[in-house]
Amino acid sequence: MENLEKIVSFCKRKGFVFQSSDIYGGFGGFYDYGPLGVELKNNIKKSWWNYTVYKRANVVGLDSSIIMNPKIWEASGHTKTFSDPLAECKECHKRFRTDHLIKEQNCDEANLKCPNCKGLFMPSRQFNLMLRTYIGPVEDDASVAYLRPETAQAIFVNYRNILDTQRVKPPFGIAQIGKGFRNEITPGNFIFRTREFEQMELEFFVKPGEDEKFFEYWVNERMRWYVEVLGIKKENLRIAYQSKEDLAHYAKACGDIEYKFPIGWSEIEGIANRGDFDLTQHEKYSGVDLKYFDAESGESYLPYVIEPSCGVDRVVLALLCEAYTEIEGGRTTTTESAKEIETVLRLNKNLSPVKIAILPLVKNKEIITEKAKEIYNLLSSHFYCEYDEAGTIGRRYRRQDEIGTPYCITIDFDTVEKDNSVTVRDRDTMAQERIEIDNLIMYFYKQFNNL
Ligand SMILES: [Zn+2]
Known part of the structure; x- marks a missing residue:
């Protein structure tokens, strides 16, 4: 486990994550994903969607708008209660989260x-985290709208549409991946707490009385995704159940999946039993009947909702912390690497940004580079590949190890003149295997199977 600063500088150096608006000195609480970061992030989202939607007959997808009717946030309680306690210094007027300060300084608010x-603080007050904007050509109170602080509410207000148009009935789920925005008082810890972030949320609608069973089911399912699909070590994950006093006003139960970050155990996902709070509120505020009518039993009811809600950016950070490995002196005993630190990003190979690197062994020999480009063209319509002919082969391997590329292919004279085969090298074992070009596509489909 490395410290966070190392991960931050690695991300910048290799093109995973940059601070937003970099040439203008950044912008607090916002980050941009570079060429490798966007691949990693997309692979995580693809994996979640496969696991949550495609592999289940009773879950469907949704992609809603970010700005919605502001009445939604009244109904959900966000305009009134979606806030953090804010402490403002009497002297320098810097602002902090009161609850964070109390935890850090281990004393009561007055001290x-x-x-x-x-300096001392003014009395703490509540600060609403929703980002406001104005819709239409007039900027007045009547035109105020909000950037959504979560994707969940968009699912609740589409629940009726989906019941009416899809062949679903409880228990069933609606899944959505999308951006959310919170005007955090103190963003920090790199991409852990940002003002713009991405969520992967599932709202799972069940018959009242079956909610506790499904709450437990989803806690287990979500843990299984981290361990069995993403490959995060079990000992770096834990579930923290919230006590009754800590529960949000809408929740009956809540379990946080926490990862052992360099900053300490911190939440990457929350699983909540929201009861029928949301549908009750939206029924009241919209005047639309949201009950589900079960034609078989003749019953009519508002379903209860189980919500696994996961932060994409936090999963990116957890995976990078998990995979980043420094090996002093390197893994090979060449003089070149004897005193250096070698970095290997041991990502799950299905999540790696670049899947295969194609490396011609002899530079300036046209028949070899031509063949290498041919192989690049063959594989790149199936897998994300990189072509690299610059530098010694040792350096090129190291570069790919560092960004987590699971396989390197080398092309040499034998490829062209003898056996029509290439050498495939494995990132983790460094074992090399000779594979015929005609079998390459099938060979790699066998290696990448598990997203
Ligand atoms: Zn101060």
Whole structure:
């Protein structure tokens, strides 16, 4: 487990994550995903969608708008209660989260000291985290709207449409991946707490009375995804159940899946039993009947909702922390690497940004580079590949190991003149295997099977 600063500088150096608006000095709480980061992130989302939607007959997808009717946020309680306690320093006027300061300084609110100037604080007040904007050509109170602080509400307000148009009945789920926005008082810890983030949320609608069973089911299913599909070590994950006092007003039960980050155990996903809070509220505020009518039993009811809600950016960070490995002196005993630190990104190969690197062994020999480009063209319509002919082969392997590329292919004279085969090298074992070009596509489909 490496410290966070190392991961941050690695991400920047290799093109995983940059601070937003970099040439303007950044913008607090916003980040951009570079060429490798976007691949990793897309692979995570693809994996979640496969696991949550495609592999289940009773889950369907949704992609809603980010800005919605502001009444939704009244109904959900966000306009009134979606806030954090804010402490403002009397001296320097810097602002902090009161609850974070209390935890850090281990004292009560009245005795808190400003971390910046040691000054005292004004009385704490609630600060609403929703980002406001105006819709239409007039900027007044009537045109205020919000960037959604979560994707969940969009699912609740589409629940009726989906019941009416799809062949679903409880228990069934609606899944959505999308951006959310929160005006965090103190964003921080790299991409862990940002003001713009991405969520993967499932709202699973069940018959009242079956909610506890399905809550437990989803806690287990979600854990299984992290361990069996993403390959995160079990000992780096845990479930923290919230006590009754800590529960949000809408929740009957909540379990947080936490990862052992360099900053300590922190939440990457929350699984909540929301009861019928949301549908009740939207029924009341919209005036639309949201009950489900079961034609078989003749019963009519508002379903209860189980919600596994996962932060994509936090999963990216957890996977990078998990995979980043430094090997002092390197894995080979060449003089070149004897005193260096070798970095290997041991990502699950299905999640790796680049899947295969194609490396011609002899530079400036046209028959070899031509063949290598041919192989690149063959494989790149199936897998994300990189072509690299610059530098010694040792350096090129190291570069690919560092960004987590699971396989390197080398092309040499034998390829062209003798056996029509290439050498495939494995990132983790460094074992090499000779594979015929005609069998390459099938060979790699066998290696990447498990998203
Ligand atoms: Zn201060």
